[in-house]
Amino acid sequence: MHTNRLEAIGLTHTYGQGNAAAPALADVSLTIGADGPEAVAIMGPSGSGKSTLLHVLAGIVAPASGRVAWRGRDLASMRDGERTKLRRSDFGFVFQSGQLLPELPAIENVALPLMLGGTARTGAEAAAGTLLHRLGLGEMLGRRPGELSGGQAQRVAIARALVGSPGIVFADEPTGALDRSTGDAVMSLLIGATLGHGASLVVVTHDPEVAAMCSRVVRLQDGRIVSDERRSDERADAVPATAHAAPSGAAPVGTAPSYALPGTASAPMPLPQHPSYGAARSEAHVPNPLRDAVQQSWIEASR
Numbered sequence: 001m002h003t004n005r006l007e008a009i010g011l012t013h014t015y016g017q018g019n020a021a022a023p024a025l026a027d028v029s030l031t032i033g034a035d036g037p038e039a040v041a042i043m044g045p046s047g048s049g050k051s052t053l054l055h056v057l058a059g060i061v062a063p064a065s066g067r068v069a070w071r072g073r074d075l076a077s078m079r080d081g082e083r084t085k086l087r088r089s090d091f092g093f094v095f096q097s098g099q100l101l102p103e104l105p106a107i108e109n110v111a112l113p114l115m116l117g118g119t120a121r122t123g124a125e126a127a128a129g130t131l132l133h134r135l136g137l138g139e140m141l142g143r144r145p146g147e148l149s150g151g152q153a154q155r156v157a158i159a160r161a162l163v164g165s166p167g168i169v170f171a172d173e174p175t176g177a178l179d180r181s182t183g184d185a186v187m188s189l190l191i192g193a194t195l196g197h198g199a200s201l202v203v204v205t206h207d208p209e210v211a212a213m214c215s216r217v218v219r220l221q222d223g224r225i226v227s228d229e230r231r232s233d234e235r236a237d238a239v240p241a242t243a244h245a246a247p248s249g250a251a252p253v254g255t256a257p258s259y260a261l262p263g264t265a266s267a268p269m270p271l272p273q274h275p276s277y278g279a280a281r282s283e284a285h286v287p288n289p290l291r292d293a294v295q296q297s298w299i300e301a302s303r
């Protein structure tokens with residue numbers, strides 16, 4: 001059995017009570033990462049329960065019944081503080097936008113998880129810098145989120161999700177605010193870098209193109225899983241060959257494998273510039289309970 005295994009059994013969840021009750025999940029069972037890292041897309045119509053499932057899997061929302069076990073441990077058996085700590089150490093998160101701390105430069109946003117875990121600033125920033133270089137952002141270390149394009153901000157978010165070497169990364173519409181070509185490049189990078197770190201990816205998406213890049217697609221309807229398909233014909237461009245090199249966050253810049261797209265070797269990824277600089281920041285106010293809970297835990301921990 002693979003270590004980084006997330007197992008959900010018989011999950012149900014209902015918002016509200018009585019006449020106002022809205023069932024969101026009904027007897028959902030699935031296992032992620034049982035045989036090693038995988039990229040799983042969660043799809044389904046609006047209101048089918050995708051976000052609720054992500055929140056329950058990440059331990060933000062407690063299911064009404066059923067259980068979620070990470071590495072064999074039931075999330076419900078942990079104290080709140082322990083679950084919050086686990087989310088920081090074992091889980092990575094990438095949201096549509098607005099997840100970076102706006103006042104911190106890219107390198108500090110990425111170094112933060114390591115510093116909160118006890119790594120000294122110098123070491124944390126060295127590892128953050130290495131990862132940002134690999135993601136093609138070597139020139140952007142000192143820029144704040146409001147000074148980055150949407151695609152650049154998402155790459156910083158990917159670096160922050162991965163810098164602590166999580167076992168699983170949860171992504172909620174990570175390319176939803178990007179144009180097609182930027183979104184495809186970011187998604188390819190997210191899958192390649194996550195699997196390259198030995199972690200699984202769970203991505204909620206409406207976008208069939210995004211799902212097509214994943215090795216498994218789970219479809220929900222009315223809170224139930226209606227299909228769970230594994231693909232053996234992964235799109236060739238979805239996972240860069242270098243992604244499987246299992247990089248170390250502390251590898252020296254220049255010698256480490258790059259996550260650049262195939263054919264671009266170690267050159268920075270030529271993402272098109274987003275026409276609207278600061279877009280990532282202006283989107284920050286769209287409510288998202290999971291992102292806001294994760295963000296709040298960063299803010300509290302960094303005080």
Ligand SMILES: Nc1ncnc2c1ncn2[C@@H]1O[C@H](COP(=O)(O)OP(=O)(O)OP(=O)(O)O)[C@@H](O)[C@H]1O
Nearest residue numbers: 015016022023024045046047048049050051052053
């Ligand atoms: N906080 C809430 N209070 C009450 N009902 C909610 C709440 N959040 C979600 N719901 C309801 O639960 C159901 C599932 O919602 P959920 O957001 O999980 O679906 P989704 O598939 O992610 O939708 P979308 O694609 O539109 O984001 C819907 O009927 C929704 O109206």
